[in-house]
Amino acid sequence: MPLPTDADVLVIGGGPSGSTVSTLLAQRGHRVTVFERERFPRDHVGESLLPYCYGIFEELGVLEAMKERMVRKPGVRFIDVDGRHHTTWCFGHVIKDESHLSFHVRRDRFDDMLLRNAEAHGVEVHEETRVRSVDLDGPEGTVSVVVAGPDGEERTVTGSYVIDASGRDTFIAARMGWKKAHDELDRVATSAHWEGVEFNGGLDEGLLQIVYLGGEKKGWIWVIPIGADRVSIGVVVNNSYFKERRAELRASRSEDTTLDYYLAELRTSPFVDAVIRSGRMVQGPVVNGNYSYKSDTKYGPNFALVGDAHTFIDPIFASGIYLSMNSARLVAYALDEALTSGDGKPALDAAYEQIAGAYRTVEKAIRLFYNPTAINFAQAGSAGELIHERHKNAMASMHYLLAGDFFRRHEEYSRVIDLLADPKLFARYKTFVVDRPELATASTCGMDRAQVFSEMLLQEAAARG
Ligand SMILES: Cc1cc2nc3c(=O)[nH]c(=O)nc-3n(C[C@H](O)[C@H](O)[C@H](O)COP(=O)(O)OP(=O)(O)OC[C@H]3O[C@@H](n4cnc5c(N)ncnc54)[C@H](O)[C@@H]3O)c2cc1C
Incomplete structure (x- = not known):
């Protein structure tokens, strides 16, 4: 598939966060393109999930496939x-x-299933395509990314929003100097x-x-x-x-x-x-x-960071995927409102307040563990x-x-x-x-x-x- 020139929403990374946010936006009629550096299926660490993921699986339309293919966790x-x-x-x-x-999952299978499901919902997915740079200051508030496809060809793609779902690569936060380590949880x-x-x-x-x-x-x-x-x-x-x-x-x-x-x-x-x-x-x-960091800035007028791309905390309670997928879900709802009404700020403020509260609680429980x-x-x-x-x-x-x-x-x-x-x-x-x-x-x-x-x-x- 040739690389596109534009989309409503550009997503960096096709892991659980990227697949979730892009599927939910595509379900609401938006044009979404995901750029994923690897070819799936690919391995990943993080294999035990929490019961609260259930509702998200239902909404994405993968619950029955999960029951057929994955191990159950009581x-x-x-x-x-x-x-x-x-x-x-x-x-x-x-x-x-x-x-x-x-559920417990093999991540090669789980992540591949979610990304194929995003495609089935109309998301344009480009694998073996690495995002090399991002510009948040385009004309009239637009954003653009420079991506390199499988043959090394580079292209600039523009959109209304860019979502960073690049995981522990923390693509935007690392480049902007927003990332701060939690030294005591290293x-x-x-x-x-x-x-x-x-x-x-x-x-x-x-x-x-x-x-x-x-x-x-x-x-x-x-x-x-x-x-x-x-x-x-x-x-x-x-x-x-x-x-x-x-x-x-x-x-x-x-x-x-x-x-x-x-x-x-x-x-x-x-x-x-x-x-x-x-x-x-x-x-x-x-x-x-x-291990264990957070980004000072998590969203702005034309960008949002989801999942490990903005915060990662010690995975002792197997909370990472749920934290990531549910924040991606909340951000998808907020961006839908932004794309539809033209003013996403109140919705994004509310979403990120809830997300911050969730991460704070898990971090406190982790400190209790240690x-x-x-x-x-x-x-x-x-x-x-x-x-x-x-x-x-x-x-x-x-x-x-x-x-x-x-x-x-x-x-x-x-x-x-x-x-x-x-x-x-x-x-x-x-x-x-x-x-x-x-x-x-x-x-x-x-x-x-x-x-x-x-x-x-x-x-x-x-x-x-
Ligand atoms: C040791 C360890 C154990 C864990 N155990 C658990 C567990 O038991 N349960 C649990 O729920 N969570 C666990 N986690 C956390 C869990 O793995 C993550 O929270 C989850 O993978 C986050 O999903 P994500 O989509 O945000 O990022 P990822 O799954 O990392 O996906 C990011 C994707 O972005 C792509 N990407 C990166 N940079 C670029 C780029 N420049 N261009 C294009 N694509 C790019 C990557 O190839 C990758 O596919 C664990 C984590 C660690 C480190």
């Missing part, structure tokens, strides 16, 4: 590194309709896909597993079942710890410092060690840095009846928060997080609950294999033997 289990405590948070405790069952993730592993300890019932690493690592391990025979396993640690470990491995003549570091960290958790013992790595390990004197998500459930009786509302709120309900009731969640971060409460709770091993009971969301893995996924695994 909740998340947090585990201490020594395996002594673990807590299973089931979304079904607070969400009573079918959306309590979320982490590095190293991850790989595995097959032939032991589907034990809740993986067979679709749970996302998060192992606390604690101490100087300030990190965690994720284990995500992304197929009936495939898991994604990643280690997240403080950047300084990562650099020190790699330097030590180099000094001890390791031939592959990334691999040696990765495997050594996985083996610190008895749970993960048992999962991988019989498995083989089929993809990776890959390293992802560039706070050594606050209640720990792995130990909370060990409290059993005690915590549930005394802090029933707080625990219900945390379930909602883990499910993704942070765009609507930020103030309430903020108060709950303050309560859980109170060191006095933590000290009392530690004596009565954490230090009593008899309270560390196993818990489950009660799913069986056939509910978690679709027919298609089971057949695929069987074919691989």
